[in-house]
Amino acid sequence: DARVTQTPRHKVTEMGQEVTMRCQPILGHNTVFWYRQTMMQGLELLAYFRNRAPLDDSGMPKDRFSAEMPDATLATLKIQPSEPRDSAVYFCAGTSSYNEQFFGPGTRLTVL
């Protein structure tokens, strides 16, 4: 049963530290999305890639966030430096077409 994996599942860090979150989409899912879940905003799209190329990162604060897809099996979301307002659950999701997205279990980030 193919699943999307995300690591770490939980991360507690101090303000100013770098945070890297990783996602392994299901093999063959060539479109990968990064979402953030907060109490205020619900699920918001940060960035997405197709065939490893970034298509849209307009939802991401660019001064501190960066997203990459170094290969077809790995997507990364990096925050440097992290701030307390970045505390949220970060989900990645993948799809093979204009169809349902398969979500990972999420990374719960707490920035103190």
Place this chain on the structure above:
Amino acid sequence: ILNVEQSPQSLHVQEGDSTNFTCSFPSSNFYALHWYRWETAKSPEALFVMTLNGDEKKKGRISATLNTKEGYSYLYIKGSQPEDSATYLCAPEYGNKLVFGAGTILRVKS
């Protein structure tokens, strides 16, 4: 900013009751409507993807309809069970991107 509204915000029903939720969304440049089921401490799971006006999809006791002209979708659950308790999210798709509503929280009491 695209406004996707879901109502009600939350719902408490008894086991066996049938229930329905609403999702309204801007209909211009719309491509598809996604419904997701999100259980606490888990990740969202896709229920339906609908594209055509008048589309109706069904999965077990859950069904959904779509009106693309007026920009709304209904999700129905027949004979609710405690395991149906979850947050139900709708997400219209515009230009490859999903815009999620805030969700309807359903709690089914046995």
